[in-house]
Amino acid sequence: MWPVVILSHDLQWRVTSLPNRPRFPGFRNRNQGTLLNTPSKMYRLHMLLLYFLPWLELAMGRNDTGHISSELFNSLEELSRIVDISYCVSTTGIQEPFQCLSHCAEFPNLELVTTWSTGILLSDSCGYIAVSHSPGPKRIIAAFRGTYSIANTIIDLSAVPQSYVPYFGDGDQREERLTANPGPSTPRCENCTVHAGFLKSWINTRSVVLPHLLEARDKHPDYEVTLVGHSLGGAVAALAGLEMRLKGWNPEVTTFGEPMVGNADFAGFLDSQFELGNYTKPTANPEARRFRRVTHIDDPVPLLPLREWGYAPHSGEVYISNPDLSPTIEDVHLCVGNEDPQCIAGSDTPSTLSNMLQDANIPLNIFNSHPDPCPESEDVLVIHPGEQDVLAKQKPANCVSRDETRALYARRWSWSLIPARYRLWELFYAHRDYFWRIGLCVPGGDPTG
Structure with a gap:
């Protein structure tokens, strides 16, 4: 038996079988010799369906996601x-x-x-x-x-x-x-x-x-x-x-x-x-x-x-x-x-x-970037209109007055940079x-x- 996949009129996948003696034009009986070099159009269609089945099912949204x-x-x-x-x-x-x-x-x-x-x-x-x-x-x-x-x-x-x-x-x-x-x-x-x-x-x-x-x-x-x-x-x-x-x-x-x-x-x-x-x-x-x-x-x-x-x-x-x-x-x-x-x-x-x-100039690799080594203290930070504070890791670099125990510092971007x-x-x-x-x-x- 030859398993094949057929796309029915209601777009549902059906699995069926063909007899051992395929009746498609272009084939010989297995006992009579090898397949001819020119397969039939139906055979090519079946092979294409088998090849593209995973992509077609994905495109049709057929996964386990349910209502x-x-x-x-x-x-x-x-x-x-x-x-x-x-x-x-x-x-x-x-x-x-x-x-x-x-x-x-x-x-x-x-x-x-x-x-x-x-x-x-x-x-x-x-x-x-x-x-x-x-x-x-x-x-x-x-x-x-x-x-x-x-x-x-x-x-x-x-x-x-x-x-x-x-x-x-x-x-x-x-x-x-x-x-x-x-x-x-x-x-x-x-x-x-x-x-x-x-x-x-x-x-x-x-x-x-x-x-x-x-x-x-x-x-x-x-x-x-x-x-x-x-x-x-x-x-x-x-x-x-x-x-x-x-x-x-x-x-x-x-x-x-x-x-x-x-x-x-x-x-x-x-x-x-x-x-x-x-x-x-x-x-x-x-x-x-x-x-x-x-x-x-x-x-x-x-x-x-x-x-x-x-x-x-x-x-x-x-x-x-x-x-x-x-x-x-x-x-x-x-x-x-x-x-x-x-x-x-x-x-x-x-x-x-x-x-x-x-x-908005906000780097996707924010934690690998190199900001100002001496940012403003969180305690005295003044929030400016149109800007928003962001917390990120401190970089000691050339900053000698920084509190080594403080894990976060304030970084600022302006929302005016975001395109309309x-x-x-x-x-x-x-x-x-x-x-x-x-x-x-x-x-x-x-x-x-």
């Missing part, structure tokens, strides 16, 4: 409204029992526990903790707010990475369950680095978040811990979720527009702890992932910081392929691995983003459009969304 269920779609849409409420914290506020100018009225079963806001710039963290009671899902929710400025986001994301050690202690001995000091059985993250600003933000936040979550878990032991974050808040939620996972809390983490948090070793470590990507169990339901990293077409932030800067994405991606609001269930896809070519990694956004940074053709406002909307237009604390959410 999601209505249950997961509804869950993600609900969580996008929950994280949108976090933008009220630093503006009009959230009041007890759970009232605000945004979507609060849509969640009558939510009870506010606390809100927080710490620091500025890269160390800024803002959000709230609430408890969801029955008849809805019984959850303890921590929502991490994102950033208001896409321009600041892109520049802020060029901060240098620093070593990541799971279960770092914070000196708080009031409760053993909060100290998180490493023990002999604690998983090690070998050669892991993470974004310095994200880690600093989580360190500044954990002393506020963990005690409230611990108290809520003690009070409601059958409630699930749910973390949700948008933009830079998604990166902080990822670090928080990883630490809680290592504590044995088994949180559910959902991020929208999360940037890359650390290097490839860190991404692999996170995948291993949440059983994502290559660490997924063969019998696992992909929709039952404990970490969902939602991305949106044209959103540049999930592609930042750049790989050239030493960063890599982790798995668990859920991709929204429709650039407009509001997406349908057919627009939302479960992705395979950490860089599915049918998801954000395969869009036009990476090349656009790279060109934009190069045109990149339409930053469109990137801004793409970064905010996750089921709803996230980021404005107004009645019912953003009216333009």
Whole structure:
């Protein structure tokens, strides 16, 4: 029998077989001699189909990326409204029992526990903790707010990475369950680095978040811990979720527009702890992932910081392929691995983003460049209009007065250098459009969304 592949009228690949005695013109029976030198047109067509099959299937988008269920779609849409409420914290506020100018009225079963806001710039963290009671899902929710400025986001994301050690202690001995000091059985993250600003933000936040979550878990032991974050808040939620996972809390983490948090070793470590990507169990339901990293077409932030800067994405991606609001269930896809070519990694956004940074004179090899050896001190740095500070490694070179213990320094680029053709406002909307237009604390959410 001769296996051949046939493209049917409905564009579906069919595998069939031909008899040992092919009836195509131009062939002889095998027992009668060799094949003639001039094969038939049908034979040539079959050979071409076999040769081009991998490329044709890729072009037709036939991989394991699939649509999601209505249950997961509804869950993600609900969580996008929950994280949108976090933008009220630093503006009009959230009041007890759970009232605000945004979507609060849509969640009558939510009870506010606390809100927080710490620091500025890269160390800024803002959000709230609430408890969801029955008849809805019984959850303890921590929502991490994102950033208001896409321009600041892109520049802020060029901060240098620093070593990541799971279960770092914070000196708080009031409760053993909060100290998180490493023990002999604690998983090690070998050669892991993470974004310095994200880690600093989580360190500044954990002393506020963990005690409230611990108290809520003690009070409601059958409630699930749910973390949700948008933009830079998604990166902080990822670090928080990883630490809680290592504590044995088994949180559910959902991020929208999360940037890359650390290097490839860190991404692999996170995948291993949440059983994502290559660490997924063969019998696992992909929709039952404990970490969902939602991305949106044209959103540049999930592609930042750049790989050239030493960063890599982790798995668990859920991709929204429709650039407009509001997406349908057919627009939302479960992705395979950490860089599915049918998801954000395969869009036009990476090349656009790279060109934009190069045109703004921001080197792709930023950590191999040679900046001013004696930069201004972070403590006395004056922020000039139209410019944004960036953290990067200090170069001792000819600088004799520099503090050798300081790991970061401020570097500055002007956003006036970015060409208008990149339409930053469109990137801004793409970064905010996750089921709803996230980021404005107004009645019912953003009216333009």
